[in-house]
Amino acid sequence: MSEHARIPSRLFSGPGPKALVVGMLVLCFLIPLAMLRGLVEERRGVRDLAEESILGPAGGRPELFGPFVVVPYTLVRGKEQVEGEIVVLAEELSATASLSAERRRRGIFSAPVLAAGLEFRGSFNFDSAGAVIPGARLRWREARVAMELPDVRALRDTPVVAWEGAELPLRADVGAGRAYNRSLSVPLAGTAGAAPGARRDFTARVPLRGGRSLRLLEPAGTVRLALSGNWSSPSFEGYLSPVSRSVGREGFEASWFLPESAQPLPRAVDAQALSAALARESSFGVTLLDGVDGYDSAWRAVRYGILFIIVPFAGIFLLEVLAGAKVHPVQYILIGLADCLFYLILLSLSELLPFAAAYAAAAAACSILASWYTAQVLRARRGWWLLPALGGLYLYLYAALRSEDYALLIGSAGLFGLLALAMYATRRVDWYGSRADTKS
16 A cells, blocks of 8 residues: 555544544534523523512612702892702711511522611701802702602601601602602701701601612711611622621621711702712612522533533543543533533522532532443443542532632633643554554
């Protein structure tokens, strides 16, 4: 046989072509992995819809802006008369709230609902109100105390402001709020009221309900907030972090302090300065977390899914090359599908069980199935090598999922170790199969 006739034999009779086939199979498994990522997002969307169906009737996610004082004004510009409102925010404000939360279910999904009683104590100083709109005539007799919130269903009872000894229940305004969707107010007529240069003390009680989070917007003055609750996994979020916090199994305690110099607004502003953007940027409070989010963890796990295809395929391929075993591409595909099932089982179990238990059950089931099938294919006990290999790989993935800050380092080290092991095991492999051709 001529040298030219021997070249195709050398190119296609060795382990090289089989390696290409295995590599193509690995790439094909990117399709089911992408479908699994889409399924995780779909189930997350179903969870979010179920949560909204729980929280909406319960009052939504309660947020509160106020109490503040609104003073109408009239400004004459030539023949034109302009009307508007000045908002005076508290000079000093102290608030306390005790939050009671419980889990409410809708089918297999659940969400934390809460009840909180907010107690405010503070003072207003009206000395700077007249300088907000130069030349405007402030209509002090029409001044009113107001609050705003996204959804009035978050009120468990009527809010009450005690103004210089008078108990004033707040009612819904006809118009919408500015920072939030709804506004409540009560006129100060018949009380000591608001007056230029005056200082007024007040207290207020606001009973709220809702779920998932509680946030306050107090964008001016000196603010102190003390918040406690019976939820063991809170997240303190927003414009400013607490100055002190304590979290335990029985609940949490946190306190905030905002000096006037750190606030985004002065104590008296044109009402047009209040907006939804201000509420998003300057509100602060607590969010009640669920601990480990199964959907976030499952989505992150699927991102590592290609490893769980590469490692078993590479191990079986090495047995073919080094031990003379024969494995058909269809058998590779079945083993890969068994590994993909891990993510489907993990996702479905994590909706019913704690994530760690769901992960352990899915990893054990898929590792045993893939290892048993490999042993049957190879017709030898050596096929069970896949069980400790997959077990170690699942432990490695779990460590990466739990160590979010070091996930990149863990992933890089793991890939480097696997590549080094593959290079060492195949360092003497004749990929062209030329030695076999020479012997023949």
